[in-house]
Amino acid sequence: MAVDRDHVLRSAAALLTRRSTATMDEVAKAAGISRATLHRQFAGRDALVRALEALGIAECEAALEAARPDEGPAGDAVRRLVAGIEPHAPLLAFLYTENQLFEGEEQNAGWARIDDRIAALFRRGQASGEFRIDLTPAWLTEALYGLLASAAWAVAEGRVAPKDFTHMIVELLLGGVRRPDTAPQRKES
Amino acid sequence: MAVDRDHVLRSAAALLTRRSTATMDEVAKAAGISRATLHRQFAGRDALVRALEALGIAECEAALEAARPDEGPAGDAVRRLVAGIEPHAPLLAFLYTENQLFEGEEQNAGWARIDDRIAALFRRGQASGEFRIDLTPAWLTEALYGLLASAAWAVAEGRVAPKDFTHMIVELLLGGVRRPDTAPQRKES
DNA sequence: CTCACATGAGACATCAGTGTCTCATTGCGG
DNA sequence: CCGCAATGAGACACTGATGTCTCATGTGAG
Structure with a gap:
């Protein structure tokens, strides 16, 4: 009976990540179902995006859980x-830009929770x-999102090898570009 | 006679940065002109976005020029x-996400030039x-764009103080989050 | 087998945004 | 003062997407 709702969500995520303006018809086709059925699952485009947002939040929280942010060196x-989020980065990248659209309206509280946990880390x-x-932790959190999205796009466009995803992000975020062992580092940072 | 085309472009940039889906009517109102006049200046929404893209490219290249990327320490x-791009970061952030829309179509060659120069740096x-x-230089270039966009949004939403813009980006990009070992390089402040 | 229910296909009205048009008004220079 | 050009206001048709509806099909459970 019920069309595999999860499958629909995932194909929608895959499609919308590439074409954020894809039409409901394209989303339905991508999921291999008819537009009518898609509409029976999700009241409208808005509901679909909300569901994707919920999925993204759930995956982020799962990754956060699995990363044990309170254990060992930060x-x-x-x-x-980052390694745990990697598989979901495309969806995150989509939601990241989509969120710019929600300017006025209330944000899903889930993001605030995630923000808090990452900032706490x-x-x-x-x-x-x-x-x-x-x-500031707030900036670092924001920067992490930005790097995740950038990397997801760079990988999607072939500018970065998929296998380097985590390494590129983590090394840049933690270590920066500057070579640590450079002899005279007189710069007051 | 001619409505100040530059003024129209800049108010459009300011508006679209906040509401990337703003209607032509809103853009016109934001510029203080009628939709008809806006249409006389720019054939359509697409032409407007292209003009904004050209503006962004020009500003990027100007900033690149002013930064003298070949002089002194990289x-x-x-x-x-980054300091030179800062004033134009909101426009860049808008174009950065808008570019995801141009997936199939050809990119403006200007971006490639800018990418090359930054990567060369x-x-x-x-x-x-x-x-x-x-x-890789390609990743660093991409990451720089991502950080610029993230910071622009973080500032717009009040999560980062405007005056910290350049510092946050440059320090994160160059030095990373990890604190350099205090023992070998003692930096007295 | 039969019934029930989910689905696919498609028609349909609706809506928002766009692009084009006309016309009156304004403002400026000759 | 007159005429010209640009503008503002708005009407209009068109397009594309959306949401709702109906109906036929098919498949699975009983």
């Missing part, structure tokens, strides 16, 4: 987190002395 | 570049030993 936890790293303290 | 050049830093070489 840097390692960040790496585990960075804060923990700062408290332990592992991370520098001149970059 | 890190300093990156800082000059990173490559120069790598060649001089200033930057690490395990992060």
Whole structure:
């Protein structure tokens, strides 16, 4: 009976990640169902996007859970987190831009929860002395989202090898571009 | 006679940065002109976006020029570049997501030029030993765009103080989050 | 086998945005 | 003062997407 709702969501995610303006008809075709059935599952395009948002939030929270952000060095936890999010990065990238659309309306509370947990991870790293303290946790959280989205697109467009995804993000985020062992580092950072 | 075309473009940029789906009517109102006049200036919405793209490219190239990317330490050049782009970051952020829409169609060649010059800057830093070489110039370029867009949104939403814009981006990009070991390089503040 | 229910296909009205048009008004230079 | 050009206001048709509806089909459970 029920069309595999999860399958519909996932194909919609895959399609919308590439063509964020895809029509309901295209979404239905991509899922291998008719537009009527798609409409029976999701009241409208808005409902579909909300469902995708819920899916993205759930996957983020699962990844957050699996990353054990409170264990071990914060840097390692960040790496585990990015690695766990990697499979869902395209969906996240879609939602990231889509969220810019929701300007006025209320955001799903799930994002706030996730933001808080990620920010807490960075804060923990700062408290332990592992991370520098001149970059605010809020900014680091935002930057992580931005890097995830950038990397997802770069991979989608073939500018970055898929296997390098986690490495590129984590190394840039944690270590930065500057070579640590460069001899004279007189720069006050 | 001619409505100040530049003024129209800039108010359109300001509006579309916040509401990327704003209607032509809203764009016209934001510029203080009628929809008819807006239409006389730009054949259609597409032409308007293209004009904004051209504006963004021009501003990027101007910033690139002003940053003197071939002079001095690459890190300093990156800082000059980000500082120069800062005023135009909202427009860039808009174009960055809008570009995801142009998937199939040909990209404006201007972006390729800019990509090349930025990538060349990173490559120069790598060649001089200033930057690490395990992060590809293409990825660093992409990441820079992502960070610029993230920061622009974070500032727009009040999550980051406008005055911290350049510092947050440059420090994260160059130095990363991880605190440099205090023992070997002691940096007295 | 038969019934029930989900689905696919498609018709249909609706709506929003767009692009084009006309016409009156305004403002400016000759 | 007159005429010209640009503008503003609005009507209009067109398009594309959406949401709702009906009906035929098919498949699975009893």
